[in-house]
Amino acid sequence: MTLEEVRGQDAVPESTARMQGAGKALHELLLSAQRQGCLTAGVYESAKVLNVDPDNVTFCVLAADEEDEGDIALQIHFTLIQAFCCENDIDIVRVGDVQRLAAIVGADDESGAPGDLHCILISNPNEDTWKDPALEKLSLFCEESRSFNDWVPSITLPE
Numbered sequence: 001m002t003l004e005e006v007r008g009q010d011a012v013p014e015s016t017a018r019m020q021g022a023g024k025a026l027h028e029l030l031l032s033a034q035r036q037g038c039l040t041a042g043v044y045e046s047a048k049v050l051n052v053d054p055d056n057v058t059f060c061v062l063a064a065d066e067e068d069e070g071d072i073a074l075q076i077h078f079t080l081i082q083a084f085c086c087e088n089d090i091d092i093v094r095v096g097d098v099q100r101l102a103a104i105v106g107a108d109d110e111s112g113a114p115g116d117l118h119c120i121l122i123s124n125p126n127e128d129t130w131k132d133p134a135l136e137k138l139s140l141f142c143e144e145s146r147s148f149n150d151w152v153p154s155i156t157l158p159e
Helices: 003-036 043-052 066-070 072-087 098-105 133-147
Strands: 039-041 057-063 091-095 119-123
Touching (some): 003 057, 003 091, 003 133, 039 043, 043 057, 043 072, 043 119, 057 098, 057 133, 066 072, 072 119, 091 098, 091 133
Parallel strands (some): 057 091
Antiparallel strands (some): 057 119
């Protein structure tokens, strides 16, 4: 038995509970940020915000379904956004269900189809630091993940 196998056996219940807590916290954070008007959705819109005011961005969500994994242009954008977020100390997570994300934030275009939700940024609603319990939980989750060399952890959103 290898060290990875031993670690994997011990960490499964803890990591499942940790992942569920992070998913619930992300759900709460997205709803709260949307209510306060500090949510930016879309790869290009997010890139603009990161370019203009990176100090105001507190959290980043990258979302891709299985069919998006083959989209080279999207993966290049993700790599650049991840690098920028790491360089500017912005916590970042990945979500594998764009449709579930659309159900939470309700971002539809005029035709009723979900808008671009591949990248979502959460910004401070004002000049003061935003104190949100869900944001604090997710920041701790990201910090713990980095201690395991998981720089962009994946989160599963609750049903």
